Amino acid sequence: DGGITQSPKYLFRKEGQNVTLSCEQNLNHDAMYWYRQDPGQGLRLIYYSQIVNDFQKGDIAEGYSVSREKKESFPLTVTSAQKNPTAFYLCASRATFKADTQYFGPGTRLTVL
Amino acid sequence: GESVGLHLPTLSVQEGDNSIINCAYSNSASDYFIWYKQESGKGPQFIIDIRSNMDKRQGQRVTVLLNKTVKHLSLQIAATQPGDSAVYFCAVQGLSGGSNYKLTFGKGTLLTVNP
Numbered sequence: 499d500g501g502i503t504q505s506p507k508y509l510f511r512k513e514g515q516n517v518t519l520s521c522e523q524n525l526n527h528d529a530m531y532w533y534r535q536d537p538g539q540g541l542r543l544i545y546y547s548q549i550v551n552d553f554q555k556g557d558i559a560e561g562y563s564v565s566r567e568k569k570e571s572f573p574l575t576v577t578s579a580q581k582n583p584t585a586f587y588l589c590a591s592r593a594t595f596k597a598d599t600q601y602f603g604p605g606t607r608l609t610v611l
Numbered sequence: 612g613e614s615v616g617l618h619l620p621t622l623s624v625q626e627g628d629n630s631i632i633n634c635a636y637s638n639s640a641s642d643y644f645i646w647y648k649q650e651s652g653k654g655p656q657f658i659i660d661i662r663s664n665m666d667k668r669q670g671q672r673v674t675v676l677l678n679k680t681v682k683h684l685s686l687q688i689a690a691t692q693p694g695d696s697a698v699y700f701c702a703v704q705g706l707s708g709g710s711n712y713k714l715t716f717g718k719g720t721l722l723t724v725n726p
Contacts, residue, residue, distance in 0.1 A: 504654075533716075540615065540700065540716035541655075556713075588654055596712050598643060598662075600702070602654040 501525065502603035504589050509608045511576070511583065519574045519606045521589035529595040530572040534558060535586040535605075544587075547572055548595040576608060584610045613638045613715040615703050623723045630688040632720045634701035639682060643704040646675060646686045649719070650697045658686070658699075688722075696724045 502523045511517045521530065529548050533541040543556030547566040561580025566572055576583045589603040614637045624630050636644075642663040647655035661668045661675045661684075668675050674687040684701055700719035704712055 502654075538718060540718045541702075543713060546713070599645065599657055599660060600714060601657060602647075604654045605652075607652070 502589060502591055502601060504587075504603040504606050506606060507604070509606055511608060511610050513610060514578045516575055516577045517608065519576065519587055519589075519608070521572045521574065521603060523570055523572075523589075523591045523603075525591060525593075525601070526569070527591035527593050528569070529592040529597070530566070531590040531592075531600070532556070532562075532564065532572070532574045533588045533590065535588055541588065544574065546595075583608055613641060613703055613705050615701060615715050615717040619720055620718070621721045621723070623725060624691050626691060626693060626724055626726050628691055630691045630695070630722060630724075632686045632688075632699045632722065634684040634686075634703075634717050636682050636684065636701075636703045636715075638703070638705050639679070641682075641703045641705050644675070644677060644684050645702040645704075645714070646673075646684075647700055647702065648695075648697045649700065655700070691722075691724050693724045693726055696722055698722070 505520045531546045532544040542558050544562050545564040547553040550569045553566050563575045587606045590600050592600045616635050645660040646658045648658050649655045659670045659675050672689045676685045698719040698721050700717045702714040702716045
């Protein structure tokens with residue numbers, strides 16, 4: 499069963515805590531992406547990775563960090579420096595960064611208590 | 612940079628009618644366009660895409676039309692069904708290497724299908 503998996507589906511965080519969102523893909527894709535979705539807004543790019551061991555900041559990287567140690571995994575850490583972390587987080591992948599179709603995972607809803 | 616907008620945030624149709632959802636983009640150099648469907652609480656699902664060298668592309672019950680002159684993109688859904696109720700949004704990719712082939716997303720249109 500190929501695709502992109504994200505875990506957990508729901509995540510609750512207390513203020514001041516760091517949390518890590520998991521994203522795994524078994525599509526053998528080189529490029530992976532993290533987006534944030536807020537009500538009434540389009541998807542905003544947080545970080546992206548075109549190839550393993552490399553990643554770049556997107557449009558709203560402040561307060562977030564990532565790693566890309568394995569091709570199939572691209573975890574996102576939401577740090578305490580992120581002032582408004584409550585949102586729906588989406589991971590996506592593409593065969594290569596120049597490839598066409600971009601596929602999304604099921605998402606993780608993060609709520610700060 | 613690229614900006615992407617939709618003409619209507621919501622659209623309500625009767626079951627069996629055809630639906631048309633619109634998207635406008637700003638960068639005339641954009642070369643690739645995707646439509647996604649997103650159901651509540653789920654990740655976006657790929658519907659159909661089109662490259663800038665085409666004006667029209669058809670899938671199963673869906674058609675995408677691209678008008679590069681006015682920088683307008685539309686998604687047509689034939690014989691709309693209750694299962695089509697969702698948020699639909701377009702994504703646009705710029706040709707410029709400086710964009711690193713990143714997608715810019717519209718805010719979405721909520722389609723409601725009434726039985």
